[in-house]
Each structure stands twice: as structure tokens, then as C-alpha cells.
Amino acid sequence: MSFHPEMAYDATFHKSARQLEEEGPAFGYTAENRARFEEIVKRYPPERRRSAVLPALYLAQHQQGYITANAIRHVAELLGITRADVEDVVSYYTMFYTKPVGRFVVNVCRTLSCAINGAERVTEAICTKLAVRPGETDASGTFTVLEVECLGACDRAPVVMVNDAWHENLQPEAAAKLIDDLRARGEAALSGCHHVVERRKDERTGD
Ligand code: FES
Structure with missing residues (x-):
């Protein structure tokens, strides 16, 4: 039971509110965006490849309009980091959209x-x-x-x-x-x- 007299037992303040994004359709960069991605990662030392996560996500968002779990997986695989690493970035910055948005x-x-x-x-x-x-x-x-x-x-x-x-x-x-x-x-x-x-x-x- 709750230690607080007015707080319900199922209060979720202490639990992570993070939810996995929608799976969405299968995602992979177009040939053009893949070429752009390869150009972007060249700006970073090989051991810092993960630093390209922001521009890599922007590419995905420009291509698809918003970020899905499949886009996150694709970016994570290309950068050699975990899905959770990429999700952390997506959920932190408001400029990444996880649902369809207008033009x-x-x-x-x-x-x-x-x-x-x-x-x-x-x-x-x-x-x-x-x-x-x-x-x-x-x-x-x-x-x-x-x-x-x-x-x-x-x-x-x-x-x-x-x-x-x-x-x-x-x-x-x-x-x-x-x-x-x-x-x-x-x-x-x-x-x-x-x-x-x-x-x-x-x-x-x-x-
Ligand atoms: S408060 Fe800084 S731009 Fe609005």
C-alpha cells in the first residue's frame, strides 16, 4: 500500500513513463539518404560514430515525416548503438516527432x-x-x-x-x-x- 494517505497504490510517479514508439512500416534509408548518412558519419572519428545520431535521425524524419520504432532500429544498427540509446535522444528532443504531423x-x-x-x-x-x-x-x-x-x-x-x-x-x-x-x-x-x-x-x- 501507499505510504501517503492520499496517494493511490498504483501511483506511477516512480516508474518510467517511456513507451516504445509505434513499429510503423518497414524502414530503411533511401539510396540518396544512405549516401548522405555515409557522408555525415565521415565527420566523426570511427570510435565516435554514435555522435551522428542527431543528423541520422533528422534524415529519417525528413524521409518518413516522423520517427517510428523501425526507424530507430535502423539508425541504431547503422551507428552500432542500442535502440535504447536512440530512443533516449528521440524522447529528449521535442523536434523529433513520434506521430504523423502536418506539412x-x-x-x-x-x-x-x-x-x-x-x-x-x-x-x-x-x-x-x-x-x-x-x-x-x-x-x-x-x-x-x-x-x-x-x-x-x-x-x-x-x-x-x-x-x-x-x-x-x-x-x-x-x-x-x-x-x-x-x-x-x-x-x-x-x-x-x-x-x-x-x-x-x-x-x-x-x-
Ligand atoms: S524563451 Fe528563449 S526563445 Fe523563447
């Missing part, structure tokens, strides 16, 4: 600098526009909205990362417009966003 993954930073600069309102504007809650994919399957921890650009909060593109100092109205632009223009709406922020900043400071 655009909208990551809204919710950590301190972004939080006090209005990240919550940005999330609300995006979620209202897409009729989803954080963590969900919209009905069209195009957008997935995630709340994530610090994206490393705290001086430009609030920050939103869409796939690999950054949008900094993003206010709620601009966030809603970004969704419209992505719908209308696709990937083209992502290009150059960082430079736009830089230019506006220079205009403000007169540099």
Missing part, C-alpha cells in the same frame, strides 16, 4: 522570455485560426501546432519556428497572417523571414 509544424516557444512577451496570445491566435489546441493537427492535415521550450532566440521573443524557419518578434496578428500566407504560398512564405526581422530591427535602431 507545417508550428512550434511556439513558451519559455520565460517568450511567455512574458506574449507567447500565449500568439499560440491562441494560431490555434484559433486553425481550430486546434496545442499538440493537434488541423482538419486539413496541413498544420500541427506545438508548444516547445526555449528556441534560443530569447532577445527576439516571442519566437515561432515553422519547420526549420524562424519567425521572431512575432505578434498575434502577424502569427495569424503567417498561417494565411503558408496556406496561400506554401514553403515560399517561409523564405527570408529571418532577414525581414533583421531589417525591421535595423530600421528601429537606425543602424
Whole structure:
């Protein structure tokens, strides 16, 4: 029985919550990605091959859209490490998806600098526009909205990362417009966003 008067016996706080990822379809790199993988591992000394785990997982994610147990197994075999080693990395980093996601993954930073600069309102504007809650994919399957921890650009909060593109100092109205632009223009709406922020900043400071 529990030692705590209000804590149920089956409380699971002390147990690992880790679950194995879905098996998913059979996975192996395409010939092109296998060649890229071989290029990547050459950057590391042979005894440090395991250090390529992040780019190796990115390759798998770009190929399949998300990471499955079969992708984990493939990466582990190629790097000569255990599945558990790879799973640890996948479960630690929020940028690895273990379920199918939309074509655009909208990551809204919710950590301190972004939080006090209005990240919550940005999330609300995006979620209202897409009729989803954080963590969900919209009905069209195009957008997935995630709340994530610090994206490393705290001086430009609030920050939103869409796939690999950054949008900094993003206010709620601009966030809603970004969704419209992505719908209308696709990937083209992502290009150059960082430079736009830089230019506006220079205009403000007169540099
Ligand atoms: S707190 Fe949002 S980027 Fe650091």
C-alpha cells in the first residue's frame, strides 16, 4: 500500500513513463539518404560514430515525416548503438516527432522570455485560426501546432519556428497572417523571414 494517505497504490510517479514508439512500416534509408548518412558519419572519428545520431535521425524524419520504432532500429544498427540509446535522444528532443504531423509544424516557444512577451496570445491566435489546441493537427492535415521550450532566440521573443524557419518578434496578428500566407504560398512564405526581422530591427535602431 501507499505510504501517503492520499496517494493511490498504483501511483506511477516512480516508474518510467517511456513507451516504445509505434513499429510503423518497414524502414530503411533511401539510396540518396544512405549516401548522405555515409557522408555525415565521415565527420566523426570511427570510435565516435554514435555522435551522428542527431543528423541520422533528422534524415529519417525528413524521409518518413516522423520517427517510428523501425526507424530507430535502423539508425541504431547503422551507428552500432542500442535502440535504447536512440530512443533516449528521440524522447529528449521535442523536434523529433513520434506521430504523423502536418506539412507545417508550428512550434511556439513558451519559455520565460517568450511567455512574458506574449507567447500565449500568439499560440491562441494560431490555434484559433486553425481550430486546434496545442499538440493537434488541423482538419486539413496541413498544420500541427506545438508548444516547445526555449528556441534560443530569447532577445527576439516571442519566437515561432515553422519547420526549420524562424519567425521572431512575432505578434498575434502577424502569427495569424503567417498561417494565411503558408496556406496561400506554401514553403515560399517561409523564405527570408529571418532577414525581414533583421531589417525591421535595423530600421528601429537606425543602424
Ligand atoms: S524563451 Fe523563447 S526563445 Fe528563449
